[in-house]
Amino acid sequence: MLLAVRDLTVALPIGGRLVPIVESVSFTLGAREILGIVGESGSGKSVTSLAVMGLIDVPGARVSGSVRFRGRELVGLAPRAYRALRGREIAMIFQDPMTAFTPVYTVGRQIDEQIRAHQKISRTDARARTVRLLGDMGVPDPERVAGRHPHQLSGGLRQRAMIAMALSCNPALLIADEPTTALDVTVQAQILDLLRGLRREYGSSVLLITHDMGVVAETCDRTLVLYSGLVAERGPTGALFAQPGHPYTAALLDSIPPLHGPRPARLPSIPGSPPAPAERPAGCPFAPRCVYVQDSCAVRPPLVACGEQDVACVLPAEGRPLPPRFVSEMRA
Amino acid sequence: MVMSVLRRLGQTLFVLFGISVLVFLVFFATPGADPTARIAGRNASPETMARVRVEYGFDRPLPVQYARMMEKLFVTRDLTSYVNRGQKVVPEILEAAPVTVSLVSGAALIWVVLSVAMGMTAAALRGGWVDRGLMMLGLVGISIPVFWLGQVVNLVTQSRYHDSWLFSWVPGLGYVPLTEDPLGWFRALVLPWLTLAVLFVGIYSRVLRADLVAVQSEDFMRTARAKGLSPVRVLLVHGLRTSMITFVSLFGLDFAQLVGGGALLTEVVFGLQGVGRLTYQALSNLDLPLIMATVMYSAVFVVIANAVVDMLYLFLDPRVRDGR
Numbered sequence: 001m002l003l004a005v006r007d008l009t010v011a012l013p014i015g016g017r018l019v020p021i022v023e024s025v026s027f028t029l030g031a032r033e034i035l036g037i038v039g040e041s042g043s044g045k046s047v048t049s050l051a052v053m054g055l056i057d058v059p060g061a062r063v064s065g066s067v068r069f070r071g072r073e074l075v076g077l078a079p080r081a082y083r084a085l086r087g088r089e090i091a092m093i094f095q096d097p098m099t100a101f102t103p104v105y106t107v108g109r110q111i112d113e114q115i116r117a118h119q120k121i122s123r124t125d126a127r128a129r130t131v132r133l134l135g136d137m138g139v140p141d142p143e144r145v146a147g148r149h150p151h152q153l154s155g156g157l158r159q160r161a162m163i164a165m166a167l168s169c170n171p172a173l174l175i176a177d178e179p180t181t182a183l184d185v186t187v188q189a190q191i192l193d194l195l196r197g198l199r200r201e202y203g204s205s206v207l208l209i210t211h212d213m214g215v216v217a218e219t220c221d222r223t224l225v226l227y228s229g230l231v232a233e234r235g236p237t238g239a240l241f242a243q244p245g246h247p248y249t250a251a252l253l254d255s256i257p258p259l260h261g262p263r264p265a266r267l268p269s270i271p272g273s274p275p276a277p278a279e280r281p282a283g284c285p286f287a288p289r290c291v292y293v294q295d296s297c298a299v300r301p302p303l304v305a306c307g308e309q310d311v312a313c314v315l316p317a318e319g320r321p322l323p324p325r326f327v328s329e330m331r332a
Numbered sequence: 333m334v335m336s337v338l339r340r341l342g343q344t345l346f347v348l349f350g351i352s353v354l355v356f357l358v359f360f361a362t363p364g365a366d367p368t369a370r371i372a373g374r375n376a377s378p379e380t381m382a383r384v385r386v387e388y389g390f391d392r393p394l395p396v397q398y399a400r401m402m403e404k405l406f407v408t409r410d411l412t413s414y415v416n417r418g419q420k421v422v423p424e425i426l427e428a429a430p431v432t433v434s435l436v437s438g439a440a441l442i443w444v445v446l447s448v449a450m451g452m453t454a455a456a457l458r459g460g461w462v463d464r465g466l467m468m469l470g471l472v473g474i475s476i477p478v479f480w481l482g483q484v485v486n487l488v489t490q491s492r493y494h495d496s497w498l499f500s501w502v503p504g505l506g507y508v509p510l511t512e513d514p515l516g517w518f519r520a521l522v523l524p525w526l527t528l529a530v531l532f533v534g535i536y537s538r539v540l541r542a543d544l545v546a547v548q549s550e551d552f553m554r555t556a557r558a559k560g561l562s563p564v565r566v567l568l569v570h571g572l573r574t575s576m577i578t579f580v581s582l583f584g585l586d587f588a589q590l591v592g593g594g595a596l597l598t599e600v601v602f603g604l605q606g607v608g609r610l611t612y613q614a615l616s617n618l619d620l621p622l623i624m625a626t627v628m629y630s631a632v633f634v635v636i637a638n639a640v641v642d643m644l645y646l647f648l649d650p651r652v653r654d655g656r
Binding site for chain 1: 459550551552554555556557558559560561562565569570573574648649650651654
């Protein structure tokens with residue numbers, strides 16, 4: 001197991017007290033696997049990924065639980081040891097490639113910098129590797145692109161450069177935080193292709209954070225659905241899409257426009273909005289918006305096995321799982 | 333690139349022309365400041381007035397007067413003072429300029445080094461007592477009037493404790509040319525440098541800290557940390573370089589106005605015959621040619637400094653280079 005996260009809880013000080021943003025999140029990621037973390041804005045997906053990277057530096061924040069990477073505990077790891085890991089074994093791609101590069105340096109220089117931070121290698125060799133990486137990422141004329149500043153490149157090129165930078169030290173784990181959100185749809189598809197190809201060519205595992213169920217269906221082997229900082233459901237993507245165990249997952253899937261068959265006049269949406277971390281109810285956090293809400297939802301449901309997935313809902317335990325979805329169009 | 337430099341040069345000349353016209357009009361064409369009466373002296377007879385008027389060309393139209401003034405100032409450089417007859421104005425400024433430039437350059441070096449160090453330390457240790465202490469110190473520096481600080485420094489080093497081992501090396505007030513005695517130049521200027529720098533250390537360290545703190549929340553700083561760079565490298569290479577833009581533009585303006593005569597108080601307190609002091613004398617005697625010359629001199633510096641800052645922008649921020 002490459003990455004094993006158990007009971008990860010991240011609490012940030014808000015208004016004078018520690019508020020858990022992410023609560024007891026557990027998941028595992030195997031070698032060459034792509035795991036999707038899905039959720040709305042504020043569901044804690046980015047915080048989870050930052051916690052794995054050890055990049056939560058809000059004064060007073062508390063990270064507890066366990067993050068094991070190749071058997072090594074990362075929670076509480078000394079900053080220096082973490083630094084050696086970051087960028088070399090665990091790398092990260094950020095959402096907006098426009099703002100994720102330092103504007104005053106050329107893209108090539110920033111990639112060189114990461115290579116040279118982790119390996120004793122000459123400037124020319126580092127640049128040669130940078131150019132090769134950019135070429136591998138499908139950047140046309142990589143030599144010229146390496147000499148350009150971020151603002152001189154298109155969004156797609158910048159994101160390719162970002163991925164090249166993340167891969168520059170051949171990391172075992174790549175965390176991609178909404179890597180396609182800021183891009184055009186056609187470029188999005190190219191970048192996803194690129195991410196899928198990584199495990200073949202670089203042997204990397206990918207933690208793909210997104211709010212786009214379509215991206216998950218296309219890309220991920222397994223999926224973790226987060227709602228309000230808690231795991232709602234996790235399991236193999238195919239099974240999760242075919243028979244969601246949690247009403248939230250089902251509602252998310254229903255809100256994707258169908259590609260075939262009759263179009264609904266109005267896409268179903270989930271009424272209301274997720275609770276703020278400080279006002280999370282004691283029971284199931286989704287209960288206020290759930291159509292299946294009942295009395296037993298007042299107690300927070302534990303994760304239980306349901307088919308191939310684990311679901312944090314009382315329905316499967318009571319022997320009343322959600323019906324399978326008609327998903328032939330989704331799996332094409 | 334060449335085009336933009338040329339265009340910038342054109343603008344610079346235009347601005348200088350504008351300033352010279354404005355200054356000329358203010359001092360020579362305002363009703364209250366009749367230059368003839370100033371030169372002829374109090375209670376001069378009408379004959380004397382007429383003679384002076386012809387001699388200095390005040391009976392000619394204004395554009396001609398302006399052209400003659402500029403010719404005397406820049407071409408023949410024989411503009412003479414109205415107060416000390418025969419005293420040529422341009423050499424006087426050229427003599428004062430090295431004093432001011434020495435004073436301001438030294439102070440600038442000190443304030444840049446100190447404020448960068450203070451601002452970076454405070455930003456790196458944000459929220460801690462070191463941060464708070466440094467910023468308090470900065471505020472104190474901003475609040476101390478430079479003439480008071482200078483007087484206290486003089487009191488301590490020139491009279492009260494001058495004979496103690498600590499300050500016996502301090503020479504008397506005044507300037508020692510660098511070319512004559514480098515060590516003496518340094519000794520004469522080190523205290524004025526520090527005195528002048530205190531205010532700017534305060535301002536600049538606070539500005540830099542604020543900019544560095546603001547830049548900390550930028551995405552690219554997170555990227556830099558995600559790359560596994562050390563905190564020092566993240567702060568220096570990615571943070572400081574990006575935060576330098578405000579700092580540089582402030583510096584350009586402050587440096588220029590100080591060289592242009594803004595260091596007047598420091599010059600007076602430490603008995604340095606610099607441009608500020610010269611301007612002050614010119615103003616108190618209403619010595620119009622000298623005023624004209626000193627104002628033009630400082631305008632030249634401010635305009636040049638602005639041009640230099642703009643060039644530095646091109647270097648500091650590639651986005652400006654592409655006109656975006």
